[in-house]
Amino acid sequence: MTAIADPTAAEIQTVVAARWLRDAASVFIGVGRPSTAAILARAVHNPELVLVYESGTIGAKPVRVPLSIGDGELAETADFVVSVPEMFNYWIGAGRVDVAFLGAAQVDRYANLNSTVIGDYDHPRTRLPGAGGAPEIAASCGEVVVIVPHGPRTFVERLDFCTTVGYGDGPDGPRSRQRLGFRGAGPTAVITDLGVLEPDPDTKELVLTRVHAGVTAEQVSEATGWELKVADELATTERPSEQELAVLRELVSR
Amino acid sequence: MAELMSLRDAVAAVVSDGDSIALEGFTHLIPFAAGHELLRQGRRELELIRMTPDLLYDQLIGMGAARRLVFSYGGNPGVGSLHRFRDAIEHDWPRAIEIEEHSHAGMANRYVAGAAKLPFAVMRGYVGTDLIERTQVAPITCPFSGEQLVAVPALAPDVAIIHAQEADRHGNVQLWGIPGVQKEAVLAAKRSLVTVERIVEQLEPRPGAIVLPGWVIDAVAQAPGGSRPSYSLGITERDNDFYRFWDELSRDRDAFVAWMNEHVLMEPAHR
Numbered sequence: 001m002t003a004i005a006d007p008t009a010a011e012i013q014t015v016v017a018a019r020w021l022r023d024a025a026s027v028f029i030g031v032g033r034p035s036t037a038a039i040l041a042r043a044v045h046n047p048e049l050v051l052v053y054e055s056g057t058i059g060a061k062p063v064r065v066p067l068s069i070g071d072g073e074l075a076e077t078a079d080f081v082v083s084v085p086e087m088f089n090y091w092i093g094a095g096r097v098d099v100a101f102l103g104a105a106q107v108d109r110y111a112n113l114n115s116t117v118i119g120d121y122d123h124p125r126t127r128l129p130g131a132g133g134a135p136e137i138a139a140s141c142g143e144v145v146v147i148v149p150h151g152p153r154t155f156v157e158r159l160d161f162c163t164t165v166g167y168g169d170g171p172d173g174p175r176s177r178q179r180l181g182f183r184g185a186g187p188t189a190v191i192t193d194l195g196v197l198e199p200d201p202d203t204k205e206l207v208l209t210r211v212h213a214g215v216t217a218e219q220v221s222e223a224t225g226w227e228l229k230v231a232d233e234l235a236t237t238e239r240p241s242e243q244e245l246a247v248l249r250e251l252v253s254r
Numbered sequence: 255m256a257e258l259m260s261l262r263d264a265v266a267a268v269v270s271d272g273d274s275i276a277l278e279g280f281t282h283l284i285p286f287a288a289g290h291e292l293l294r295q296g297r298r299e300l301e302l303i304r305m306t307p308d309l310l311y312d313q314l315i316g317m318g319a320a321r322r323l324v325f326s327y328g329g330n331p332g333v334g335s336l337h338r339f340r341d342a343i344e345h346d347w348p349r350a351i352e353i354e355e356h357s358h359a360g361m362a363n364r365y366v367a368g369a370a371k372l373p374f375a376v377m378r379g380y381v382g383t384d385l386i387e388r389t390q391v392a393p394i395t396c397p398f399s400g401e402q403l404v405a406v407p408a409l410a411p412d413v414a415i416i417h418a419q420e421a422d423r424h425g426n427v428q429l430w431g432i433p434g435v436q437k438e439a440v441l442a443a444k445r446s447l448v449t450v451e452r453i454v455e456q457l458e459p460r461p462g463a464i465v466l467p468g469w470v471i472d473a474v475a476q477a478p479g480g481s482r483p484s485y486s487l488g489i490t491e492r493d494n495d496f497y498r499f500w501d502e503l504s505r506d507r508d509a510f511v512a513w514m515n516e517h518v519l520m521e522p523a524h525r
Contacts, residue, residue, distance in 0.1 A: 031332040054358065055281055055432045067494040068331035070281020072487055075431045081462060083433045084280055084305065085366045088359035093378060116355075121388060127343040129329030129336075132306075136359040136379045165382035180382045181402060 007240045009193035011248060012212045015240040017101065017147055017191050018045060018248075024098045026050035028137055034101035034147050036065050036251065043247050052097050054133050056082045064254040088133065093140050095183050100141035102134055102164065103148055106156050109205050109226050111146060111166030111187035111197075113138070114159040121161060134164040139182040150192035155224040167204035194220045195237070197228075205229060212237045256425025256468035261449060261480075264473040265291040268445045272321075273412040274301035276443060277310060279484060280434030281331055281492075285417040286310050287480030288449050290518045293317055303411050305361045305435065306331070309483065309500050312338040313518070315351060316510055322352040324409075326361045333497050337504040347507065356389055360406045365435045367408035368442025374405040414443035417481045418466075419489060420457065421450040425468030428457045431487030433464050440466055449477040451489050 007015070010033070017037035021027055022045045029038045029051060039062055042049045051060045055070040059079025066074055075081050082091070091097060104113035105128050115134060119125030138144050144166070148154050166187045168175030177186050186204075190197040196210035208220050209231045221228045240248075259267065265288060269275060275292075277285050289310045292300075301322040302311050309330065314320055316338030328339045342351045356364070363375035376394060380386045381404065394405040416436040418429035427448045429436065440446045448466070453476055457465065468474070480486075483493035483500075504510050 056434070057432065066332070067497065068281050068492065070331065070432050071492055071494075072282075072431070072485060075282070075487055081432060083437065083464075084358065084435045085362040085438060088362050089377070093359060116385070121384075124344060127328075127340045129327050130325065130355050131357040131383075131385060132327035132329075133358040135357045135383050135385065136377075139378065139381075162382070162384045168382055175382050181378070182382075 004242055004245055007245055012237060012240060013191060013193045014248060015244045016237055020145055020189060021046055021049055024049060026052055026098045028052045028097045028100040028141055031069050039065060039251060040248050044244055056084060056087050065251060088136060092137055095140045098142040100137045100144050102144055102146055106154060106159050107146060107148055107190060108156060108159050110168060110170060111190060111206055112159055112162050113164040114161045116161040116163045118160050131163050138164045139184060141184045143185045144187040146187055146190040148192055150194040150223045152223055152225045157226045167199060171204050194223060207231050210235045210237055213239055256471040256474045258425060259473050259475050261287060261291050261475040261477050264447050264475040265295060268413050268447045268473055269297055271297055272299045274303060275413045276303040276411040276439045277415045278304060278434055278436045278439040279417060280432055282432040282484060283417045283429060283481050283486055284308055284310055284484035285415050285449055286482060287477040288415045289314060293319060293518055303409060305358060307336060307339055312336040312504060313514060315339055315342050317514055318348040320351055324354045326356045326358045330497055330501055333501045354389055362435055364406050364409040365438035365442050368410045369438040372408055374407050376403050376405055378403060380404050409442050411443045414439040414446045416440060417449045419486050420452050420454050421474045422454055422457050425471055425474040426457055427466045428463050430460050430463040437464050437466060441470060445472045447473045449475050449480045451478055451486050
């Protein structure tokens with residue numbers, strides 16, 4: 001019997017994201033690692049989990065990781081398929097989806113997200129794809145989990161552009177979720193390849209609550225562009241089980 | 255009433271230089287053949303409208319056919335950047351392009367308002383973001399509850415072009431699988447063209463399918479494989495390898511132009 005190779009940082013990130021869906025009824029996902037995590041969650045933790053893709057496929061049951069949110073397998077295995085206006089008005093906007101996984105190019109301390117431009121809007125250094133569904137998804141889904149790589153170019157003191165509101169300027173500011181009239185709870189976790197950040201219950205500022213095995217709080221602080229707060233009781237991620245790793249690797253190899 | 259025409263004649267009949275034009279299809283059923291025919295006919299100064307520009311608008315933008323782009327997500331789905339879209343915005347190559355960007359929810363509601371011939375749609379969205387200062391959206395108060403909402407202006411393109419699996423000889427169209435915003439785009443537009451995989455004697459009703467009657471469509475043209483490298487569910491498969499190939503090829507301006515000349519401009523139209 002061959003020993004299973006140690007998990008990579010990316011695999012740990014995916015496994016932790018999948019565990020976040022243990023008790024969720026439904027999850028909204030884009031492509032890439034979030035999609036892999038959600039498919040893993042259905043396979044290992046939560047077989048009843050409803051996968052919702054932006055393309056309109058609700059209850060999709062992919063056995064491979066799709067390249068695009070509109071791959072044929074998603075439509076063919078879905079419980080039902082809806083138009084884009086129906087997706088955003090009846091399902092996302094009305095708050096019928098429990099958890100949303102979002103990515104971004106930049107994240108700030110209040111888990112606001114930039115996926116529009118790096119640099120000045122009119123003369124961008126890098127033009128990113130833009131908002132897609134994110135602003136309304138983050139406003140209306142039950143909770144948001146942000147999945148991004150951890151580095152100082154991603155975790156910034158100040159966003160170049162605010163595409164999507166997490167906690168705005170905190171609980172009491174003019175851009176708080178409450179003032180903006182958002183109905184979802186907002187970001188409950190930022191899961192990276194180094195650890196997990198969660199909002200402080202009072203200030204809503206992201207706090208490092210968990211590091212993955214072999215990672216130190218100092219390392220995470222260095223990879224963060226603001227003075228990162230660290231929880232008094234910093235947890236360490238439970239190592240991916242053999243089952244989690246085996247299913248994940250099988251899934252990615254298909 | 256829809257007229258059955260060749261792709262070349264249909265594109266010539268519905269599209270003129272300077273038109274605002276929506277070629278829709280959300281990952282699925284993207285009307286590539288019709289977009290390529292636009293390029294072969296030399297259409298210019300277009301206002302391109304599409305939620306997800308995808309490879310098709312990357313090609314039209316890179317060939318300089320667009321003066322303006324209205325969109326909500328300009329990426330290569332699952333792969334990364336649209337390099338021609340980026341080059342146009344970052345470096346004005348091959349020309350400067352004006353942009354108007356929205357969220358998906360905003361674009362979808364703009365089409366819904368257009369289809370209903372209403373001036374605007376009401377939604378919750380945009381608030382708190384920097385997008386609100388950069389696009390067409392305005393606050394509006396609910397006259398019944400006083401709730402603060404936002405209004406987005408209706409989209410009413412000169413032309414909508416979509417691709418579907420089939421049409422009958424009267425130009426009635428049926429499409430199934432991921433439906434996107436194609437129905438709304440056709441009903442919002444002043445003129446419309448539907449390209450189809452096949453013409454059938456009679457449409458067989460399918461559960462969950464969308465049917466557009468011939469009397470809301472101007473032209474129907476047969477274009478088998480006309481959504482490639484996107485796909486037509488049940489008939490063709492999404493060419494994911496092409497989407498990855500495009501990421502490499504389109505990084506280089508010369509390689510892009512050479513590829514477009516060889517594979518799009520030189521290709522005969524579907525007749």
